[in-house]
Amino acid sequence: QSVLTQPPSVSAAPGQQVTISCSGSSSNVGKNYVSWYQQLPGTAPKLLIYENNKRPSGIPDRFSGSKSGTSATLGITGLQTGDEADYYCGTWDSSLRVGVFGGGTKLTVL
Amino acid sequence: EVQLLESGGGLVQPGGSLRLSCAASGFTFSSYGMIWVRQAPGRGLEWVSAITGNYGAYYADSVKGRFTISRDNSKNTMYLQMNSLRVDDTAVYYCAKDLPSATCCDSWGQGTLVTVSS
Numbered sequence: 001q002s003v004l005t006q007p008p009s010v011s012a013a014p015g016q017q018v019t020i021s022c023s024g025s026s027s028n029v030g031k032n033y034v035s036w037y038q039q040l041p042g043t044a045p046k047l048l049i050y051e052n053n054k055r056p057s058g059i060p061d062r063f064s065g066s067k068s069g070t071s072a073t074l075g076i077t078g079l080q081t082g083d084e085a086d087y088y089c090g091t092w093d094s095s096l097r098v099g100v101f102g103g104g105t106k107l108t109v110l
Numbered sequence: 111e112v113q114l115l116e117s118g119g120g121l122v123q124p125g126g127s128l129r130l131s132c133a134a135s136g137f138t139f140s141s142y143g144m145i146w147v148r149q150a151p152g153r154g155l156e157w158v159s160a161i162t163g164n165y166g167a168y169y170a171d172s173v174k175g176r177f178t179i180s181r182d183n184s185k186n187t188m189y190l191q192m193n194s195l196r197v198d199d200t201a202v203y204y205c206a207k208d209l210p211s212a213t214c215c216d217s218w219g220q221g222t223l224v225t226v227s228s
Contacts, residue, residue: 002154033213037155044218045147045155050209056216088155090214098170099145099157099214 003028004089004102011108017077020105022089024070028100032092034072036065039086039104048087049074079109112136112217114205119222122195126226130190132205132219140183143208145215146190148201148224158203159190162212173199195226 005023012018022034034052037045047056049065052072064075072089089102118130132144146158159179160168167179178191188205202223206215 033211035209035214037215039155044204044220045206045215046218047216050213050216051211086154090155090157092213097168099147099160099168101147101155101157104154 002103003093003096003100004091006087006089006102006105008103009106009108011110012079013110014079014081016079017075018079018107019076020074020087020089020107022072022074022102024072024091024100026070027095028070028091028093029067029072030070031094034065034067034089034091036063036072036074037088037090038083039088041085045088076107081109083107084109112207114207114217114219116203116205116219116222119203119224121225121227123228124195124197124226126195127191127193128195128224130192130203130205130222130224132188132190134186134188134205134207137207139181139186142210143212144181144188145206145208146179146188147204147206147215147218148199149204149221150198150201153201156201157214160208160214161188192224195224197226200224200226 036049039045052067053065145160176194181188202221207217
């Protein structure tokens with residue numbers, strides 16, 4: 001059971017938009033920066049969003065992040081088939097003093 | 111360009127030991143925290159351990175007392191000594207680099223597979 005809760009799967013058609021939620025608590029999401037990662041099949045995770053809503057160089061602005069209270073959200077617009085991947089949120093838990101990830105969300109672009 | 115290269119994975123019997131290495135290049139290694147994250151076959155990401163630039167160490171409960179994280183800033187290398195390995199430690203182990211804000215993780219290695227089986 002992951003400390004952070006994500007929906008197991010989401011799906012949408014090409015060109016549409018989707019959001020992925022990440023629910024935590026006051027000791028993790030509520031207190032610390034949230035990052036989002038994309039993992040394509042058979043590859044290492046890749047940073048998509050850091051410090052709740054910032055995009056690393058090279059990440060298109062179709063990807064966005066937000067945080068409110070103890071929940072964070074990843075948004076993806078203009079879906080492409082190449083966006084099919086597993087998406088994870090992650091942060092630090094100040095009470096447990098460990099890093100924590102969500103269980104991952106599989107995005108299917110129909 | 112940041113590069114992280116893990117090595118040391120392999121097949122080991124339950125109760126055995128392995129030492130993973132993560133060789134880093136392309137950044138000032140001593141200035142950044144480093145992390146080990148693992149992924150069991152078909153499962154999600156699991157944070158394993160982290161070490162700060164000044165050698166503070168943190169561990170997941172699942173590995174505390176069995177794994178030891180360390181770093182050699184003179185060699186730009188991080189290590190994970192894994193003892194008393196269990197079947198459920200079987201996973202791909204990734205090393206990753208902290209962001210400047212000390213949050214995980216802006217660069218990842220390609221991973222090294224650890225298989226614990228008799």
